[in-house]
Amino acid sequence: MLTFTVRRLLAIIPLMLGVILITMLLPRLIPGDVVTIMLGSESVVSPQRADEMRRLLGLDRSIPQQYWDYLTGLVRGDMGRSLRTGQPVGPLIVDRFMLSFYISMLAIVLGTVGGVTLGVIAARYRRTRADLFFRIFNLIGLSVPRFWVATLLLLAATFYLAGTFPTVGAARADASFLERMRYAFLPGLTLAIPVAAVLARITQTAMAEVLAQDYVRVAHAKGLARRVVFVKHALRNALIPVVTEVGLQTGFIFGGIVEVEVVFSYPGVGQLALNAISQRDYPVLQGVLLVITVLFALINLIVDLSYAWLDPRIRYE
Amino acid sequence: MPRFVKTPMFAAIALALVMAIGSAAAQKTLRIGIDVDPINLDPAQMSHMEAHRFVALIYPTLLKYDAQLRLVPHLATSFEILDDRTYEFTLRDDVMFHHGRLMVADDVKFSIERILDPEVPSPEAFELEPIEEVVVVDDHTVRIITKEPFAPILHGLTFGLGIHAPESVEEFGDLRFFGSGTGPFRLVEYIPDSIVILERFDDYFGPAPLLDRVEYHIIPDAPARTTALRAGDIDVARYDDAKAVAPLRRDANLTVDYVGAPRILHYHLNHRRAPFDDARVRLAMSCAIDREAIAQLVFLGDALPSGPIPPSMTDWALPTDEMPCYTRDLDRARELLAEAGYPDGFASTMVGTTRFPVDIEVGQVMKEQLAEVGIEMEIEQVEWGDLLDLWITRFDFDTLLITSFTGRDPDANFGRRFESTSTRNAVGYDNPEVDDLIARSRTTIDFDTRWEIFRDLQLIITEESAKIFVVEYPYYEVYRDEVVNWVTHPMGMHYHLDQVDLQR
Numbered sequence: 001m002l003t004f005t006v007r008r009l010l011a012i013i014p015l016m017l018g019v020i021l022i023t024m025l026l027p028r029l030i031p032g033d034v035v036t037i038m039l040g041s042e043s044v045v046s047p048q049r050a051d052e053m054r055r056l057l058g059l060d061r062s063i064p065q066q067y068w069d070y071l072t073g074l075v076r077g078d079m080g081r082s083l084r085t086g087q088p089v090g091p092l093i094v095d096r097f098m099l100s101f102y103i104s105m106l107a108i109v110l111g112t113v114g115g116v117t118l119g120v121i122a123a124r125y126r127r128t129r130a131d132l133f134f135r136i137f138n139l140i141g142l143s144v145p146r147f148w149v150a151t152l153l154l155l156a157a158t159f160y161l162a163g164t165f166p167t168v169g170a171a172r173a174d175a176s177f178l179e180r181m182r183y184a185f186l187p188g189l190t191l192a193i194p195v196a197a198v199l200a201r202i203t204q205t206a207m208a209e210v211l212a213q214d215y216v217r218v219a220h221a222k223g224l225a226r227r228v229v230f231v232k233h234a235l236r237n238a239l240i241p242v243v244t245e246v247g248l249q250t251g252f253i254f255g256g257i258v259e260v261e262v263v264f265s266y267p268g269v270g271q272l273a274l275n276a277i278s279q280r281d282y283p284v285l286q287g288v289l290l291v292i293t294v295l296f297a298l299i300n301l302i303v304d305l306s307y308a309w310l311d312p313r314i315r316y317e
Numbered sequence: 318m319p320r321f322v323k324t325p326m327f328a329a330i331a332l333a334l335v336m337a338i339g340s341a342a343a344q345k346t347l348r349i350g351i352d353v354d355p356i357n358l359d360p361a362q363m364s365h366m367e368a369h370r371f372v373a374l375i376y377p378t379l380l381k382y383d384a385q386l387r388l389v390p391h392l393a394t395s396f397e398i399l400d401d402r403t404y405e406f407t408l409r410d411d412v413m414f415h416h417g418r419l420m421v422a423d424d425v426k427f428s429i430e431r432i433l434d435p436e437v438p439s440p441e442a443f444e445l446e447p448i449e450e451v452v453v454v455d456d457h458t459v460r461i462i463t464k465e466p467f468a469p470i471l472h473g474l475t476f477g478l479g480i481h482a483p484e485s486v487e488e489f490g491d492l493r494f495f496g497s498g499t500g501p502f503r504l505v506e507y508i509p510d511s512i513v514i515l516e517r518f519d520d521y522f523g524p525a526p527l528l529d530r531v532e533y534h535i536i537p538d539a540p541a542r543t544t545a546l547r548a549g550d551i552d553v554a555r556y557d558d559a560k561a562v563a564p565l566r567r568d569a570n571l572t573v574d575y576v577g578a579p580r581i582l583h584y585h586l587n588h589r590r591a592p593f594d595d596a597r598v599r600l601a602m603s604c605a606i607d608r609e610a611i612a613q614l615v616f617l618g619d620a621l622p623s624g625p626i627p628p629s630m631t632d633w634a635l636p637t638d639e640m641p642c643y644t645r646d647l648d649r650a651r652e653l654l655a656e657a658g659y660p661d662g663f664a665s666t667m668v669g670t671t672r673f674p675v676d677i678e679v680g681q682v683m684k685e686q687l688a689e690v691g692i693e694m695e696i697e698q699v700e701w702g703d704l705l706d707l708w709i710t711r712f713d714f715d716t717l718l719i720t721s722f723t724g725r726d727p728d729a730n731f732g733r734r735f736e737s738t739s740t741r742n743a744v745g746y747d748n749p750e751v752d753d754l755i756a757r758s759r760t761t762i763d764f765d766t767r768w769e770i771f772r773d774l775q776l777i778i779t780e781e782s783a784k785i786f787v788v789e790y791p792y793y794e795v796y797r798d799e800v801v802n803w804v805t806h807p808m809g810m811h812y813h814l815d816q817v818d819l820q821r
Contacts, residue, residue, distance in 0.1 A: 032702030036710060040364045041721050044443040044733050044741050053438050084356060085493060085509060151540060158548035168350070168534055168545045169511055265536040265545075267510035275354070275510060280702055 004316035005305065012297045016290065017071075023289040024067055027282050033059065034083040034280045057083050070286070079290075080283035082276075089287040093269065097291065099170045100268030102180050103260065104253045106188025111195025112246055118196065119203020119242075120235060126208060134200070141197025146256050150190040150263040157186055168265045187260040194256075195249045202245050206238035239310050247303035251296055345819045346530040347800070349811075350542045350554035354510055354535050359492035360479030361432045361439040366722050366809065369476065371513065371533075373810050376479025376498035379406055379425070380471065381812055384804065385631045386579060388475060392420070392499065392522075401466035401762045402449075408457045413520040414482045415503035422459040426451040427483045429461075444477030445470075466760040468767060472726035501526040501815035510535055527818040546571065552800050552819070555809060556793040558675050559616045565795050574805040577621055577629040578722070578792035582679055583734075584785035585708070585717040588745040592663055593715070599782035601653035604642040605690045606683055612788050615678045623789040625778050626723070626730050626771065629807045633727045633771055640779040650690045662691020668708075669718040672701040676718045679787060708743055717743075720790055722808070727771050731755050735783055746783045 035053045039045050054060050061069070073080055079089035122134040157165045164182075171180040210216060211234055219229045258270035269288055276284035307314045353367040360376045363369050373381070381391040393406040412420040429451050432439045447467040452460040463470055485496040494507050501523060502515035513533040517526045534551055536542045539561045546554045547568065556562050557578075566573050586593040586602065593599060608622035622643055626634040637643045654660060667684065669677045677698060684694045694716070699707065707713045723730045732755050733739050737747040751774065758770045779786070794805040799821050804813040 030700075030702065031706035032710070036705045037702050038364045039440050041705065041709070041719065042729070043364065043440045044739065045440065046740060049438065049442075052435070056436075056438065086491065154541060154544050158544050162548060166550065167548060168536055168541065168550050263538055263541055265511075265534070265538065265541055267508065267535075271510050278701060279356075 001305075001308070001316050005301070008301050008304070012294060015293065015297060019290055019293045020070060020074075020286065021067065023286045024063065024070065024282070027277065027280065027285050028063070030277075030280065032280060034282070035059070037279055038084070059083075070283075079287045082281055082284045084279045084281045084284075089283050092272070092284065093287050093291055095173070096267065096269040096272045099184075099266065100257050100261070100270060102184035103187045103191065103257060103266070103268060104250065106181065106184050107191035107195060107253050107256075108246065108250060110189060110192035111249065112199060112242075114192060115196035115199025116203050116235075116239075116242060118200035120207060120230060122200060122204040123207035123211065124230065126204070134204075138197050138201055141193050141200075144193075146190055146194065147259045147263055149193055150187070150260050153186050153190055154263065170266050170268065183266070187257075187264045187266055190260045190263075191253050191256045195253065198249060199242055199245060203238060203242050206241050207234055210234045210238045236310060240307060243303055243306050243310065247299050250299050254292055254296070344529040345527070346532060347528050347553065347814075347817060347819055348532045348534060348551040350534050350536045350545055350551040352535075352537055352539070352542065352555065352557075354537075355507075355513065356509070357493050358504065358507055358513070359496070360428065360481050360498075361437050361441065362491070362493065363477075364440045370809055370811060372479040373812065374502065374814065375500045375504050375515070376481050376496070377500050378475050378478055378480065379408075380475045382475065382806075382808060382810065384576070384806055386629060386807055387632060388471060392480060396471075398762060399460070401760070402463045404461045404463075404470070405454070406459050406461065408459065409522055410457050412499050412522045413518075414484075414499055415497040415518055416482060416484060417520070418482070418484070420480065420482075420499055421456040422453040423456075424480055424482060425459045426453055428478060428480045431481075431486065432478065441477040444473035447473070466762060468759055468762050469726035469728035469732075472728075476725050502528075502531055521815065523815055526815040528814070531814060546795060546797065549797065553794060553796040553803065556795065557790060559619050559791065559793075562793045562795060563617060570798050571795050572798070572803075573793060573795050574803065575619055575791045575793045576805050576807045577627065577789045578807050578809070579627045579629045579725075580720055580722045580790045580792070581623045581627045582676060582718065582720045582787040582790065584683070584787055585714065585719065585744050586782075586784065587712065587714055587716065587743075588747075588783075589712065590715055592657065592659060593744075595657045596781050597653045597657040598659065599785070600642060600780075601650040601657070601690065602687060602692065603779075603782045603785045604646045604650035604653065605692065606686050606785065606787065607645040608637075608643065608788055609645075610686070611679055611682050614682055615675065616788065616791060619791040620788040623786050625775050625784075625786055626727050627789040629789060630723075630727065633768065635772055635775045640776065642779075642782075645686075647690060654690060654692075659691075662693065664693040664695070665715045666697050667694045667716045667718060668697045668699060668704065668714045670701050670704040671698050672704075673720055675790070676720055680718050683787075709741065712743055712745065727774075728755075728759060731771070731774050731778070732759065735778060744784055746781075748777070748781065748783075751777060751783075 034057065035050050039050065070080065081088055082092065118134065122131060125131055154167050157167055165186050166183050169183065171183040216229060216234055219233045257268060258274055261268045261270040273285060273288045276288065308316060351367065355368045355371045357368060358371050360372045363372055377391050379391060379393040380388045383389045392412055393408055396404055396406045399405050408422060414420055429445055429448060431437060432445055433442055447463045447470055448461060449464040450462045452462065454460055480499060481492060482497040485492055489495055495504060499522065501518055501521040503518045505516045506514040512535065515531040517529050536545060539556060539558060542554045543561065543565065545551045562573055565571050586599050588594050612618060612620040612622065621628050622637045624635055624637050624640050628634045654662060667680055669680045677696065680696050684696060687694055708717055708719065733741040735742060735746045735751055736755050737752050754770050754774050758767055761767045761770060792807060792809055796803050799819050801818040801820055802816045806812065
């Protein structure tokens, strides 16, 4: 188990090197750079002066040199500075990531609890009339675009829950945990809905499969209460595909964060990345993508490790 | 509803109410929703309108623009033109910096020299580059001497020069996030992509501000801004889209205010490429466009047709009915096209940016209008940085749509855009007569003579259709009823915030 974990952690390093290279090259292929955008549409600046500004920002160095400097910086724990605001990238990303973390955490918790509960209920009432409602929820949850759900929730919060959940911005750095959750709730809920829909469906299928197995019949025959059979015997075995999916959905949540953060004017990492792209702020963009990649790799590792906990037959050597 | 749902729900609602009441303290806080992040609040690092607006509020300038876009005194009580290169400003003697020191002429000199310092480097430097020397005569008198007679310098000094304290620069290195100015509100905190917080400055030289605190919430999404405004999460919101504002006009709690902004839609035709090298083709296109219809369809009647100088620049703009083809004339357009050898029209592309969706809407209407004389345009939407690259760096476009703020001196409308030697002459216009007029407009200090030069320039540029000027954009600020004394300034400046009050 330990060797497996260490091996997987080490495998992240070449992944990072590749990601850094790609995130270094791709943004530089987009036409225009930070100086062009900084000068905007109204400044009158000679090309020499613009080049001088590029030099001050270190953009005149060759790409291999910039790559090397970035790597050596990383080793020292320095992710560079934002070309646009001069802020150090590391602390900037940490601040913004914490804000997005509240949203994703809420989305995962709400989505998983909601989805699994619904899935279990749906498995229980399979092929009854109640199943229809489940199917409808599923269909809507999967097909409705997130920005639309976000806008609806925003309107609902404004007109029916005035003041309960803020519609703009994020909690300040010194706010209490409750206050942070209050700001993160609506964006989190928006992202939780499709997650719940996916997980509910997977849970239902997995549950149906497990429920048809002999040992479940034995459990019923022993005279155990239905709830005990469902939750204790069937659900745990049905969870493996669900956990895999939770891991994958975490990735989709990162993708969705950009949308909901824009709608809720929530200054998290999604907005940071979006603005970094439009401002051609390479170090910030590289930093965000790198952190997301590492997180994603770690989440997948955790998912793999949790299989062993869920199913004692699985062993990592 | 079962009790186990009810109790926590009521508890949550009660808690939320307590929190809401707790936060609405006795302080008078005005919350303004804006669409764009200022990015950098350093007076030497402004690169777009939003930054200018904040700097104008926190770091007042020697002069400022009134609602008719005329220059009026601000930190300077008056100025005198000693000779055609020397401007002598008399400063107020009661201007206090936010950190508690009186402002003196040395601070003006410092601010100018910092912006001109090549090591800073400032995107605004070009506004002040004609300055040769700043002479401090005494604490309250400063002389600004230009290298050559340069009339637009007054506007450069107004738009590009927020007076800031040397102590701040020493303390913070740069003023991106914090600094000391002399405005009615001092900067407390700027959190990028989130909020700018200002607090009342008690020693402000003007009338004592009525508000305790002003919060600018950065809300890029227009529907989100609208929701926040209606919910009362913000008190004022700004917009540039007539259609986003239309439903707000029916809301009894809101006032929709708008003015014509000195921001016009420039339709660039690249003279380096056929058929736009032919003035007849360009004029035909101008004739084929129905500016009134665009104003009605896209701006619901709130926009005005504009020449090279927007109508809101009341001092300088010529009425559009004196310019050729400002009334749609399809026959003339067809005639001109036939003369130029394109009786059946031609096909080309029109580039616009997704950053300004309203521009694209105008483009769609123009596409239909041009199709009536056989000109088939294909619209290409690109991202902002991409557009800047095509438009400013590489001149790689057939036709291109872009709105820009052209306020300030009319030199910004001509010199930069049409002088053959300017790096910003995106269309590649080359006319020695115009070059000569532009040169004279800069060295002529007398207003009336300058006015005549700009009248001639407006006529020549529209006659040659060097570029097609479409409409002047409206600028909207929508506020809740509790807001008193609100003034909507054509450039979106908030000079008047010291007078604004809240009556809750």
